[in-house]
Amino acid sequence: MALLEVRDVVVRFGGVTAVAGVSFDVEERQICGLIGPNGAGKTTMFNCISGIYRPNEGLVRFGGEEITHLPRHRMTELGIGRTFQNLALFRSMTVRDNVLAGAHVTGRSGFIANAFRFAAVRREEAQAALRAEELLGLLRLRPVADIPVAALPFGTQKRVEMARALISRPRLLLLDEPAGGLNHEEVDALAELLREIRHSFDLSILLVEHHMSLVMRVSDKVAVLDFGKKIADGTPYEVQNDPQVIRAYLGDGHGDEHARAA
């Protein structure tokens, strides 16, 4: 049984069908690329998996359990972590507090326990602080740990999002364009980091990315969306040589910068 199973998911916004019956699987410890031209429905698919949108049809199973109708805030607890395409950080908070906020689900303490700062709360806080420190180190955020996150450059903020998603120890990490705004060397480092994360955190990654060389390098498997439909999936090699995929990227209306990258 796959870790994530997406079955016939349809999402409509008024007249627009953003996702038109998509199915795919992500296995345990797999890095799965999800690619497609702009507007293909990749982010919408992410939002369905993480509960922000409810699919109009179809279902999503995680670890064998159907999660399509669970409340949004339950997803992290189950083991789904995510980053956002257009940064969704807590802007007034420091880098460290942003990362700690990601550890919310690892804690249990409520209002009263916190107000009195019972021993259990102090323990919880110390554990979270320790793990935040690890992730700040892993993502090279220690030097900026106590700076409000809004003051940092885009690339750094992306790393904060990744640290924030990782601190809850997800089993599946959804990354929406993590390479956005990075230069060549940074993309190389990111590829390295993704493999390392998969290995040391023992998780699966679903990766949405326009940077083709990155996707092809790190993915075990790639699914391709176009106009809300899955047009191909398979190994990076298979997908790259699929005539339908080539057509989607070269075809009318879509920018050809992606094709070149592929």
Added chain:
Amino acid sequence: MSSATGLPEGVAAAPVPVAEAGTPAWQRLLLVAGGVILALAPLWLLESFHLFQLTMAVIMALAVLGLNIVTGYNGQISLGHGAFFAVGAYCTAILMSHFDWSFWWTLPVSAAVCATVGFGIGFPALRLAGHYLALTTFALAVAVPQLLKHKAVEDWTGGVQGLFLVKPDPPAFLPVTPDQWIYLVVVSIAAVLFFLTWNLIRGRIGRALMATRDHPTAAEAMGMDIASLKTKAFAVSALVTGIAGSLSAVAIEFVAPDSFTIFVSITLFVGMVAGGVASILGSLFGGLFVLFVPNIAESISKAAPGVIYGIILIGLLFVMPDGFAGLLRRLTARLRRGGTS
């Protein structure tokens, strides 16, 4: 982004020292001692009227703190916190004057009632974002004095006349006047609540409150139950402001509907902004501000104190756009930089 250490099992090998707070114990002790001395000094330095004013300022600071929890930290705009202040004051007044309860026993009741009312208001608040919530809470505060005067509850609330009560006597072993005693009581209760609120804010729940304010969608994606957080924030906020109301009832020894007009709510809001939104220490400044600045304004111009007050307020916000707390933050940052370079 190359991190050379291959984290075994995701656990970084480097043991990282995690200090609970950056300050060493002796410094914290010094800070607390300084605070206690600063809080007790007015007992000897001020005569009864000014001590009373200071008592009221501390009460307002506590009420502003309550508002700060829900509006400053959680981003739910309330223009009606005067309503909770009134509920707290009337709880204490009714129990003391009708049932001869001791003041101390009225506090938990007042806290419970205010928290319940706050929780109840937190629910519709979930569906009302931003300006609509501001208007709804405003309407609540407008309604309160009229509700208090209403025939149905007149027997309890004393109607327009209000209720009289008597300050608790100081314990026999303490050589203090009742005014000094009430000051001590107010300062102690406020200190405890400020401390508990500080604890609340600096931990898991505080981060969740602020995260919910900054980016609700991301907060939910981090596993935060926004509905639960927001309603509880409203309850805690109402509790703190309500206790301030209880304290005001015994400090003034009188409650009446006309002491709880919409103006109280606006004053609390002004105090929060002037002191510093989302700041614990700022709430203290806010309380001092709303109590003493109007007096200063009146001493400058008897004819148009409102104008002077307005000018002072605008002037201060011009100099300190993020309140006293923001100014303090910038000053300490500069001092630190100056100290190290």
